[in-house]
Amino acid sequence: MPSATPLPPKAPPPVGATRPPDPVAPPDEDLAALARAWGLTSSTARQPVGSYLRELWSRRDFIRAMARGRRSSQYRDTVLGKLWQVLAPILNAAVYYFIFGVLLQTSRGVENYPAFLITGVFTFTYTQRAVTGGTKAIANNRNLIRAIHFPRAVLPLAVIVQEVSQQVVSLAILGVIVLATGEPLTWSWLLVLPIMLLQTVFNTGVCLLVARWTAASQDVAQLMPFIIQTWRYVSGVMFSIPVFAADLAGWVQAVLYLNPLTGFIELMRDALLTSYSAPGWLWWVTAGWALAALVAGFVVFYRAEESYSRG
Amino acid sequence: MADPAAVPTQPGLPDAPWEPPDDNPAPTVICDDLHVVYRLVVQGGSGSASSALRRILGGQGGGQVFKQVHAVRGVSMVAREGDAIALIGRNGSGKSTLLRAIAGLLPAESGAVYTSGRPSLLGVNAALMRDLPGEDNILLGCMAMGMTREEALERRDWIVDFADLGEFISLPMRAYSSGMAARLRFAIAASTSHEILMIDEALATGDAEFRRRSEQRIMELRDEAGTVFLVSHSLGVVRLTCNRAIWLEKGRIVMDGEANAVVDAYEAVYDPEVDKQERRRRRERKRRERQAAEQAARQVAEEARLAREAAAAQAGPGDPDTGPTPI
Numbered sequence: 001m002p003s004a005t006p007l008p009p010k011a012p013p014p015v016g017a018t019r020p021p022d023p024v025a026p027p028d029e030d031l032a033a034l035a036r037a038w039g040l041t042s043s044t045a046r047q048p049v050g051s052y053l054r055e056l057w058s059r060r061d062f063i064r065a066m067a068r069g070r071r072s073s074q075y076r077d078t079v080l081g082k083l084w085q086v087l088a089p090i091l092n093a094a095v096y097y098f099i100f101g102v103l104l105q106t107s108r109g110v111e112n113y114p115a116f117l118i119t120g121v122f123t124f125t126y127t128q129r130a131v132t133g134g135t136k137a138i139a140n141n142r143n144l145i146r147a148i149h150f151p152r153a154v155l156p157l158a159v160i161v162q163e164v165s166q167q168v169v170s171l172a173i174l175g176v177i178v179l180a181t182g183e184p185l186t187w188s189w190l191l192v193l194p195i196m197l198l199q200t201v202f203n204t205g206v207c208l209l210v211a212r213w214t215a216a217s218q219d220v221a222q223l224m225p226f227i228i229q230t231w232r233y234v235s236g237v238m239f240s241i242p243v244f245a246a247d248l249a250g251w252v253q254a255v256l257y258l259n260p261l262t263g264f265i266e267l268m269r270d271a272l273l274t275s276y277s278a279p280g281w282l283w284w285v286t287a288g289w290a291l292a293a294l295v296a297g298f299v300v301f302y303r304a305e306e307s308y309s310r311g
Numbered sequence: 312m313a314d315p316a317a318v319p320t321q322p323g324l325p326d327a328p329w330e331p332p333d334d335n336p337a338p339t340v341i342c343d344d345l346h347v348v349y350r351l352v353v354q355g356g357s358g359s360a361s362s363a364l365r366r367i368l369g370g371q372g373g374g375q376v377f378k379q380v381h382a383v384r385g386v387s388m389v390a391r392e393g394d395a396i397a398l399i400g401r402n403g404s405g406k407s408t409l410l411r412a413i414a415g416l417l418p419a420e421s422g423a424v425y426t427s428g429r430p431s432l433l434g435v436n437a438a439l440m441r442d443l444p445g446e447d448n449i450l451l452g453c454m455a456m457g458m459t460r461e462e463a464l465e466r467r468d469w470i471v472d473f474a475d476l477g478e479f480i481s482l483p484m485r486a487y488s489s490g491m492a493a494r495l496r497f498a499i500a501a502s503t504s505h506e507i508l509m510i511d512e513a514l515a516t517g518d519a520e521f522r523r524r525s526e527q528r529i530m531e532l533r534d535e536a537g538t539v540f541l542v543s544h545s546l547g548v549v550r551l552t553c554n555r556a557i558w559l560e561k562g563r564i565v566m567d568g569e570a571n572a573v574v575d576a577y578e579a580v581y582d583p584e585v586d587k588q589e590r591r592r593r594r595e596r597k598r599r600e601r602q603a604a605e606q607a608a609r610q611v612a613e614e615a616r617l618a619r620e621a622a623a624a625q626a627g628p629g630d631p632d633t634g635p636t637p638i
Contacts, residue, residue, distance in 0.1 A: 020580050023563035026387045031343035034389065035425035038338050042423050061463075062454035069451055073442030076483075146416055147432055148455050309416045 046305050047151075056151045066158035071165065089170040092125060093118045093177065100238040109243035111275040115181040119272055120237035122174045123199070123265045126167045128228055130203035133159035134210035135221040138308050145309050152308045153301055156211040160204050167196065178272050191271035198290045199264045205293025208301040215308050235261040257282070260289035336392035337427070339507055339538040340413055344422035347383035347405075347412045382408035384562035385422070390507075395529065395539040397549040397570060399577055400559035406542045409559065410509050413540065428506030430540075431456055441485040445476060445495055448484055452499040466502045473524070474498035494521055501528045504535040511542045526552050546574050 035041075047055065075084045100106045101113055110116050137155040138145070145152065171192065179185065213220045234256065236244075241262060245253045256262055257279075263286035266278035382405045390396055398406040411417045413424050414432040439448040449470050453463035471480055474495045476487075484492060500508065510529070529552045533539050543549055549556060549570055556573035558566040566573050 020558075020560045021565045021576070023385075023560070023565050024567060026344060026385065031341050031387060031389070032423065032425075034338060035341045035343070035423075038427065040338065040341055040425035040427050042425055058459075059454070059457070061460040062451075062457075065447075065451045065454050065460075069440045069443050069447065072447075073440055076442045144455065146411065149415055149429055149431070150455065150457070306418050309411075 046302075049302065052151055052153075052302065052305075056153055056157070059150055059154050062150065063154050063158050063161055066154065067161035067165070070158065070162050085166060085169050086173060089122060089125070089173050093121055093173075096121045096238065106239045110240050112181055112183065112273060115178045115183055115273055116240070116269060116276065117238055118177055119174060119269050120235075120265045122170050123268045124232055124235060124237050124261060125170070126163065126196075126199060127203050127206065127261060127264075128232075129163050129166065130160060130207045131210050131224060131228060133163060134207035135214045135218075135224055137207070137211040138215040139218060139221075142309075152305055153208065153298070156207045156301070157204070159207055160200065163203065164200060167200075171196065174272075183273055186274065188271050192268065195264060195267050195271065195286075198286050201290040202260055202264075202286070202293045205290070205295070205297030208297030209293070212301045212304050215304065231259075231261065235259055235265060237265065241266075258285060260286055260293075263289070338389050338391050339394075339427045340388075340390040340430070340540075341425040342386050342388045342409075342413065342422070343425070345383055345386045345409075345412060345424055346381070346420040346422050347408050347417055348379055348381050348420040349408070349417060350379055381420075382562055383412060386559075386562070386564055387422075388557065388564065388567060390538050390540070392538060393533060394555055395533040395541065395553040397541045397543060397553040397556040397574075398559060399543070399546070399549060399556055399574065401581065404559040405562040406559055407511055408562075410511055410540055410542055413507075414509055426507060429457070430507035430509055431500065431505045432509045432511065439484055439492075439496070439499075442483050444483055445474070445480040445487070446471070448495065449499055452496070453502065456500070456503070456505075458503065462503075470495075470498045470502045473501070473528070475521070490518070497525055501525070501532060504532055505537050507538045507540070508532055509540040509542075522548075546578065550574055 046052075071085075072082075075081050078084060080087065096117055097114055101117060134156055137159050138152070141155050145155075175189070210220070210224070214224075236256070241253070241256050245256055257266075263282045267282055267286065269276045270278035384405075386405075386409060398409060400406050408417065410432060412419060413426070414430040415424070415426070416432065439452055443451065446467070449467050450460070450463045453466055453470075454460065458466070474480070474491075474497075476491055476495065479487060479491060484495070487495070497510075500510075526548065529539055529541070533552075533554075539553075541549065541553055553570040555568065556566075556570040556577075557564055558573050558577055566576055
């Protein structure tokens with residue numbers, strides 16, 4: 001039944017529940033001057049390059065520990081565990097040999113095609129893994145970045161350290177395979193060391209670049225497999241550039257040879273296979289690429305240093 | 312002066328006299344009118360492919376919709392050596408954001424943070440590797456904080472003892488309960504004296520015994536002349552471990568002073584006990600209102616009935632239907 005009389009008026013708010021006080025007024029002192037007087041420094045400012053590099057160097061133990069940690073968690077949940085570090089490159093080599101050596105017969109004009117192909121595959125895979133690791137270096141460690149302060153270049157460098165140890169295993173397997181195909185062990189095999197050094201420098205630069213590009217958005221990471229696929233085909237991994245490009249114009253051949261990965265692969269074949277020789281100027285091309293990639297990668301990565309905690 | 316004694320206290324609130332631990336120790340952290348804005352992608356990046364395509368075709372710079380959160384709005388404060396400062400406030404008041412900005416993990420939109428050393432943030436999220444055993448994570452965590460391998464090896468035994476995880480220390484961290492993982496993280500972060508240590512809600516985990524030890528450890532760290540910042544919803548922990556508290560409300564400091572005084576004032580507004588009393592009072596008032604309404608309704612009904620009866624009595628004798636039939 002509807003009531004005709006109005007309800008009694010509302011009681012006033014009870015005592016005890018006051019509202020929070022108003023914000024305090026800012027102090028009238030010059031806080032920036034106080035900070036200067038006590039030698040405090042701005043905590044969000046990017047470090048100068050010199051001290052950044054010094055801190056990076058002082059974090060070398062941390063870089064190694066990160067790399068080791070990633071390596072041992074990489075093959076968790078597998079029965080074979082670290083044996084995969086050996087098995088993965090062997091299977092990789094077998095797949096490539098089956099498709100390109102047996103099915104497609106791309107071996108025309110190349111002596112000892114299995115050794116030729118597998119040297120190319122292993123050399124290319126080294127850079128490929130560094131690029132893939134770079135796409136995840138920042139994104140997979142966002143919590144760490146948000147919690148602890150350290151030069152962020154530690155993360156891509158840990159990827160590189162991890163891949164160096166993988167590549168040492170892969171190169172040992174490569175040596176065994178190449179010897180098994182009947183190649184002799186020669187002094188030129190020692191050239192593998194400087195080649196790997198140059199490629200590691202190159203990989204470091206590329207890894208830093210990719211880490212920066214993929215930190216802001218993962219769209220670039222989605223694109224990476226296609227870029228890598230194309231790169232693999234133009235790098236002469238499964239065919240001989242001198243043989244296949246013989247009919248092409250001179251400048252096309254030059255462009256193919258200027259590809260840094262062509263350089264690394266050709267030099268590696270030159271070192272390991274007696275039947276194969278590469279032009280000596282490829283050393284200059286690859287060294288130039290390695291240096292350029294390192295400098296560009298570092299500069300590009302460093303300039304976004306404080307942005308990595310976002311996103 | 313910059314010490315919070317100069318901060319005017321609010322009328323009607325308990326006075327918060329502030330005495331620095333000894334006369335004017337060196338400042339370790341200075342926030343100068345600090346503003347922090349962070350941006351969230353609220354749309355874009357995810358969603359269906361067709362909506363992504365529409366966003367791209369529609370232009371608008373990729374079509375991602377950003378929401379700006381102005382989380383810290385003009386904070387000025389000076390922390391000094393030996394301070395253990397609690398940041399209190401409700402969810403979303405900017406405590407954790409302020410902490411991250413002081414740690415240099417979030418850039419300032421305007422204003423500045425000055426620090427005397429590298430602040431270490433002990434967040435609940437500080438990432439260790441889930442697949443590595445606790446022992447390896449101790450080394451990794453110590454090195455992440457900037458120790459060399461030798462220093463980390465030196466601190467390892469202390470951390471193992473403090474975290475007190477038994478045989479779990481050699482198991483991968485994914486086998487840990489969340490409480491165990493939090494203990495290990497706290498032990499790692501508290502293993503060395505930091506110039507500036509920041510703790511975000513870490514004390515809420517662990518059993519009572521571990522909490523007691525970590526409170527004790529925080530006080531030790533405080534005595535080692537570092538500065539400690541603590542974000543906690545547990546006001547009891549704040550009273551026990553901190554000598555100073557800063558109350559944040561919507562990204563601004565509303566009170567800064569001696570921990571007990573600030574917590575008292577805070578509890579006067581948000582204390583769960585007060586909330587409970589308030590709810591009880593409100594229930595009581597509702598009940599009274601309802602009773603009054605029913606009373607009023609009954610009264611109206613009664614009056615209406617009486618009026619009807621009176622009318623019936625008046626019309627009664629001459630009415631053949633309702634009046635008694637004479638025999």
